[in-house]
Amino acid sequence: xxxxxxxxxxxxxxxxxxxxxxxxxxxxxxxxxxxxxxxxxxxxxxxxxxxxxxxxxxxxxxxxxxxxxxxxxxxxxxxxxxxxxxxxxxxxxxxxxxxxxxxxxxxxxxxxxxxxxxxxxxxxxxxxxxxxxxxxxxxxxxxxxxxxxxxxxxxxxxxxxxxxxxxxxxxxxxxxxxxxxxxxxxxxxxxxxxxxxxxxxxxxxxxxxxxxxxxxxxxxxxxxxxxxxxxxxxxxxxxxxxxxxxxxxxxxxxxxxxxxxxxxxxxxxxxxxxxxxxxxxxxxxxxxxxxxxxxxxxxxxxxxxxxxxx
Amino acid sequence: xxxxxxxxxxxxxxxxxxxxxxxxxxxxxxxxxxxxxxxxxxxxxxxxxxxxxxxxxxxxxxxxxxxxxxxxxxxxxxxxxxxxxxxxxxxxxxxxxxxxxxxxxxxxxxxxxxxxxxxxxxxxxxxxxxxxxxxxxxxxxxxxxxxxxxxxxxxxxxxxxxxxxxxxxxxxxxxxxxxxxxxxxxxxxxxxxxxxxxxxxxxxxxxxxxxxxxxxxxxxxxxxxxxxxxxxxxxxxxxxxxxxxxxxxxxxxxxxxxxxxxxxxxxxxxxxxxxxxxxxxxxxxxxxxxxxxxxxxxxxxxxxxxxxxx
Numbered sequence: 112x113x114x115x116x117x118x119x120x121x122x123x124x125x126x127x128x129x130x131x132x133x134x135x136x137x138x139x140x141x142x143x144x145x146x147x148x149x150x151x152x153x154x155x156x157x158x159x160x161x162x163x164x165x166x167x168x169x170x171x172x173x174x175x176x177x178x179x180x181x182x183x184x185x186x187x188x189x190x191x192x193x194x195x196x197x198x199x200x201x202x203x204x205x206x207x208x209x210x211x212x213x214x215x216x217x218x219x220x221x222x223x224x225x226x227x228x229x230x231x232x233x234x235x236x237x238x239x240x241x242x243x244x245x246x247x248x249x250x251x252x253x254x255x256x257x258x259x260x261x262x263x264x265x266x267x268x269x270x271x272x273x274x275x276x277x278x279x280x281x282x283x284x285x286x287x288x289x290x291x292x293x294x295x296x297x298x299x300x301x302x303x304x305x306x307x308x309x310x311x312x313x314x315x316x317x318x319x320x321x322x323x324x325x326x327x328x329x330x331x332x333x334x335x336x337x338x339x340x341x342x343x344x345x346x347x348x349x350x351x352x353x354x355x356x357x358x359x360x361x362x363x364x365x366x367x368x369x370x371x372x373x374x375x376x377x378x379x380x381x382x383x384x385x386x387x388x389x390x391x392x393x394x395x396x397x398x399x400x401x402x403x404x405x406x407x408x409x410x411x412x413x414x415x416x417x418x419x420x421x
Numbered sequence: 422x423x424x425x426x427x428x429x430x431x432x433x434x435x436x437x438x439x440x441x442x443x444x445x446x447x448x449x450x451x452x453x454x455x456x457x458x459x460x461x462x463x464x465x466x467x468x469x470x471x472x473x474x475x476x477x478x479x480x481x482x483x484x485x486x487x488x489x490x491x492x493x494x495x496x497x498x499x500x501x502x503x504x505x506x507x508x509x510x511x512x513x514x515x516x517x518x519x520x521x522x523x524x525x526x527x528x529x530x531x532x533x534x535x536x537x538x539x540x541x542x543x544x545x546x547x548x549x550x551x552x553x554x555x556x557x558x559x560x561x562x563x564x565x566x567x568x569x570x571x572x573x574x575x576x577x578x579x580x581x582x583x584x585x586x587x588x589x590x591x592x593x594x595x596x597x598x599x600x601x602x603x604x605x606x607x608x609x610x611x612x613x614x615x616x617x618x619x620x621x622x623x624x625x626x627x628x629x630x631x632x633x634x635x636x637x638x639x640x641x642x643x644x645x646x647x648x649x650x651x652x653x654x655x656x657x658x659x660x661x662x663x664x665x666x667x668x669x670x671x672x673x674x675x676x677x678x679x680x681x682x683x684x685x686x687x688x689x690x691x692x693x694x695x696x697x698x699x700x701x702x703x704x705x706x707x708x709x710x711x712x713x714x715x716x717x718x719x720x721x722x723x724x725x726x727x728x729x730x731x
Contacts, residue, residue, distance in 0.1 A: 128560060129553050181521060185514040204495040204559055207517055208552040211491060211524070215548030218528050222542030231541060232532030238525030242518040243439050249514055250438060 114146055117169035121216050132197055132209045133216075136176050139194040145277050146172045148412070152281020152295050155405050164284055166224045170217040171277055174234060177213035178241045180206055185249065186332070214238065230280045237276050244268025252333030255353045257343050262336070263304070266311075271303030291398040298409060301393035306416045308386040311336035313419075315373050327366040330356055337385060338378035339369075346376040390417045424456055427479035431526050442507055442519045443526075446486050449504040455587050456482045458722065462591020462605050465715050474594055476534045480527040481587055484544060487523035488551045490516055495559065496642070524548065540590045547586050554578025562643030565663045567653050572646070573614070576621075581613030601708040608719060611703035616726045618696040621646035623729075625683050637676040640666055647695060648688030649679075656686040700727045 112120070115137065122133025146168040153164045182188075183196040184206045190196060198206040221231045247265050256262075278299030282292040314329045315338050329336050335343075335356060343349050343356075355361055355369045373379070390413050397409055422430070425447065432443025456478040463474045492498075493506040494516045500506060508516040531541045557575050566572075588609030592602040624639045625648050639646050645653075645666060653659050653666075665671055665679045683689070703723050707716060 124553060126553050126557060129556055178521075181517055185517060203513075205556060207491055207494060208556045208559070210521075211488075211552040212549055212556075214521070214524060215545050215552065219542055219545035219549065222538040222545055225538040228532040228535040232529055235525050235529035235532055239522055239529065242521040242525065243434060243436050246439060246515060246518045246522075247436060249518070 112165055114143065114165070114168055114172070117165055118172060121169050121173055121220060122213065124212075128201075128205070129209065129212060132201060132205070133213065135200070136180065136197065136209075136213070140192060141172075141175075143172060145175050145273060148274055148299065149277040149281040151405070151408055151412070152278045152299075153285050154281075155295065155401055156282060156285025156287035156291070158284075158286040163224070166220045167226060167230070167280065167284060170220045170234065171280075173213050173217035173220070174238060174241075175273070177210045177217065178238070178245075180210035180213065181242075182245065184210070185245065230283060233276050233280060237273060240268040240272045248334060251335070253357050253359055254333070254335070255343060255356050256335055257340050259337070259340055262340060266304060266307040267300070270307040270310075271300045274303035274306065275300035287398070291400065294396050294398040297396035298393045298413075301389045301396060302413055302416050305386040305389040305393065305413070308337055308382055308389070309416060309419065312338060312379060312382050312386070315339070315370060316379060327370045330369050331361060331366050333357075333359070337382040338373050338376075341378035341381040342373040342376035345378070346372055348372045348375075386417060422475055424453065424475070424478055424482070427475055428482060431479050431483055431530060432523065434522075438511075438515070439519065439522060442511060442515065443523065445510070446490065446507065446519075446523070450502060451482075451485075453482060455485050455583060458584055458609065459587040459591040461715070461718055461722070462588045462609075463595050464591075465605065465711055466592060466595025466597035466601070468594075468596040473534070476530045477536060477540070477590060477594060480530045480544065481590075483523050483527035483530070484548060484551075485583070487520045487527065488548070488555075490520035490523065491552075492555065494520070495555065540593060543586050543590060547583060550578040550582045558644060561645070563667050563669055564643070564645070565653060565666050566645055567650050569647070569650055572650060576614060576617040577610070580617040580620075581610045584613030584616065585610035597708070601710065604706050604708040607706035608703045608723075611699045611706060612723055612726050615696040615699040615703065615723070618647055618692055618699070619726060619729065622648060622689060622692050622696070625649075625680060626689060637680045640679050641671060641676050643667075643669070647692040648683050648686075651688035651691040652683045652686035655688070656682055658682045658685075696727060 118137045119134060122130060122137060124130040124133065149168055149171050150164070153159060179191065180197050183191060184198045184203050187198070188196050189199040197209060201209070217234070218231070221234065244265055244267075247268065251261070251265075275296050276299070279292055279296035282295045287295070311329065314326060314336065318326055330339065333356065339352070339356065342352055346352055352369055352372045355365045358365060393413050394410060397406060401409070428447045429444060432440060432447060434440040434443065459478055459481050460474070463469060489501065490507050493501060494508045494513050497508070498506050499509040507519060511519070527544070528541070531544065554575055554577075557571075557578065561571070561575075585606050586609070589602055589606040592605045597605070621639065624636060624646065626636075628636055640649065643666065649662070649666065652662055656662055662679055662682045665675045668675060700723050704720060707719055711719070
């Protein structure tokens with residue numbers, strides 16, 4: 112079965128409203144980066160059994176979808192990827208419950224397909240990471256923290272742990288050796304860090320046409336990312352930047368001025384260098400014994416993540 | 422390890438805030454009815470291994486706690502069992518995420534202790550039931566539905582499925598035969614139905630001193646329960662009752678008048694008879710081969726549920 116069909120089947124429900132919401136979320140699309148990475152890992156070892164592989168791909172994307180539904184409630188987001196959010200369409204209450212339903216459907220798929228304690232445990236820990244990472248982010252807003260380690264911890268929980276686990280469970284499913292599983296997990300973690308730093312950079316350097324949301328969105332929400340943390344340390348206008356990013360109801364002019372300060376600092380180059388270092392680390396983590404065409408796919412994925420401008 | 426210690430250990434987190442919220446929820450108490458019923462079932466078969474049994478007791482209570490956290494967000498509840506709710510103390514956003522965290526900790530416990538696909542699957546389906554049951558209830562408010570089947574379906578998803586699963590997984594863990602597992606599951610479902618009907622009856626017949634919340638709370642929230650459904654069919658004041666229960670911002674006087682109408686009707690006796698029938702059904706479902714002292718504990722549980730006034 113194709114991934115999209117697996118997803119639609121997973122959100123099927125005798126309750127029409129529940130099914131409508133699930134279908135809306137599946138059809139709203141997304142890059143499907145997480146199942147794609149998992150599937151690449153599932154092709155990396157000696158064994159590939161499609162019926163055993165596909166339900167886990169769906170479970171991974173369901174967990175991502177459920178966490179986005181709850182994030183959109185928390186952020187009061189009206190649209191995502193140009194489509195109306197569940198909370199805008201059905202309200203917060205139904206959206207909280209639908210997110211719970213979709214999380215549970217993911218674990219139901221894991222159980223029905225007997226994926227076992229290791230894989231189920233990693234995905235349960237992932238949901239712990241996603242929620243505690245979001246709690247960290249939520250508590251730290253408008254505080255102009257300059258703690259780089261805290262930033263890395265936050266983006267690990269938000270993104271890198273997820274990509275790590277996708278690679279890890281794909282490697283387990285394809286019956287790779289333990290050190291190869293760990294190598295792919297390390298690769299996933301590193302590209303996840305690079306992916307999130309790049310995402311945070313785009314919020315500083317891009318414009319609404321390219322990323323589908325206004326630049327400076329993080330600053331406006333009080334979320335301090337790596338280029339801003341660096342600018343707070345090195346910019347001659349650091350005090351002004353700190354004043355803006357700790358202002359709860361900042362004006363469009365203040366957001367624009369903060370962007371100007373960060374862009375004029377070495378924050379962008381600094382963050383880009385960190386993302387590049389993580390990508391280098393990702394390449395070095397790849398197990399030596401991967402088939403050549405598979406190794407190439409991992410390198411292309413790293414390349415794509417490092418140089419996307421959308 | 423004692424259940425309370427298992428629970429505190431399960432909500433331990435390196436993030437202080439996450440741990441604070443988890444500890445607050447554990448210490449807020451509750452009847453611990455679900456793990457108690459599970460533990461009774463775990464004592465009902467030929468095998469009882471404490472280290473294998475206890476983490477599942479904690480997982481069951483964590484799922485209940487997480488669902489209450491989300492319910493309190495949805496209902497804008499300020500207190501539960503006389504203690505401040507997580508949403509009143511930390512806000513809705515943190516509470517949604519904390520609920521997710523606690524759900525995930527439950528599945529993490531299941532995975533770490535290798536409970537396997539059958540038990541994990543039943544608990545995942547339970548979370549689907551709890552959330553879709555709450556969605557049903559949420560959609561049906563202020564509509565004065567007279568659909569008894571819909572009411573039974575709703576309370577099954579909200580309560581009876583949970584008690585059923587507690588009995589079922591306890592019976593599985595204690596290695597009972599399949600027909601005994603099914604018998605205990607049926608017992609759990611039936612006492613769950615009786616438990617929820619009794620709960621709904623108390624909201625009509627009791628007062629704030631006994632149940633810790635004002636009577637007529639369901640009516641105020643637009644939730645139509647069995648005695649009200651019956652009164653809507655049989656009361657001479659049915660039209661007035663329907664008008665009140667479909668009013669979104671009803672006054673205290675309207676709630677009091679609705680209570681008077683329901684109490685004067687045969688709704689209370691009707692619902693009590695249904696609860697009694699479920700309790701009778703529960704007693705009949707008990708497997709014949711239970712040890713006598715265990716069978717007595719199940720009968721006492723049924724008795725307790727049928728005649729509680731708090």
